[in-house]
Amino acid sequence: LAKTTQPISMDSYEGQEVNITCSHNNIATNDYITWYQQFPSQGPRFIIQGYKTKVTNEVASLFIPADRKSSTLSLPRVSLSDTAVYYCLVGDGYTRGSTLGRLYFGRGTQLTVWP
């Protein structure tokens, strides 16, 4: 399972676009890239998932270059409520009976949005 490297913290101001980059140099062919968001005193919440190129939903965009060794989560026009920890996960779909069983959330990136 490919481990990930993210910045520990980032700061931004309301209305700005925020880009959080995740490095995953050992990503395997079958691996997907998934991002979760966690607010204080809550469980993580799924934001977006992708395999290659660009994925966009109502919350964020995910940019994945051709070599897939990194990915960038883009949050357009952040607000104070986007202050949270953002986790990047990389891994493939496990089939029943797999002996791998490791899901690595890492330490995440603490994003703080200021007024």
Place this chain on the structure above:
Amino acid sequence: DAEITQSPRHKITETGRQVTLACHQTWNHNNMFWYRQDLGHGLRLIHYSYGVHDTNKGEVSDGYSVSRSNTEDLPLTLESAASSQTSVYFCASSEGEGGIMTDTQYFGPGTRLTVL
């Protein structure tokens, strides 16, 4: 609405006592997970289950056990609580059709456990 709940939300216990944390989901998901979250470590996987009567060890399973007797519940038991097990515990579930990583995981609100 379907949901995932955890109980209790807060628990204080003493070293050596047995503690069971409950997790209940109403989505009828195949996969269920237990994580612990500590400062400086992010979330770490304790145990997970693909379905009824199936359980697997995660990254930090020592001192913990789980059993899956039905689809909805995956209780986490600390057989003999230790101070090192003071943490916030999260339960999660996913549908299971695409595998653990491709499935969206839905997390519960967490249980804050303090072992004195």
